[in-house]
Amino acid sequence: MLKYQTEIFLTLVLVIIMIILLLLSKKAIQRFGFIRSIEANRRKIIFKLSHLLIYVIAISILAIIWGVDHKQFAVFISSVMAVLGVGFFAQWSLLSSLTASVILFFNHPVRIGDRIRILDKDFDWTGEIIDITGFYVFMKTDDGRNITIPNSLVMQKGIEILEKK
Secondary structure, three states, X not given: OHHHHHHHHHHHXXXXXXXXXXXXXXXXXXXXHHHOOOOHHHHHHHHHHHHHHHHHHHHHHHHHHOOOOHHHHHHHHHHHHHHHHHHHHHOHHHHHHHHHHHHHHHHOOOOOXXXXXXXXXXXXXXXXXXXXOOOEEEEEEOOOOEEEEEHHHHHHOEEEEEEOO
């Protein structure tokens, strides 16, 4: 009976720590987004990614608290990672767009409403950024076309900011 009390106590401590981490990460992302004038939709993407990371870590710790065998747990995690690795390798653009989205959120000076020119020898894309999501940048060109550009391509191409919002 004492063993279960210890596991329940540690589970409660983990839940409290997880709630505190979720609140702190939300507050930190909001503060960072406010300082850098980042749109609410872009902040939501980072909220979801940070919460996913916290949940995965908490579930892993919870499995250890409740006595899941380390070898079985390692086999399970490596199997899940192998499946995810194969899936992301098959959809490499998906993984690179998600990574580029996080980089765009924290380090890129482009914001919604800015007029930009994408420097490419084959295309002349000049226009206003309409939206930035987890995978794409939506742009309305000067000639009225709506263009969807993967975030990974935005990171690869040079961008000239013509005027800020």
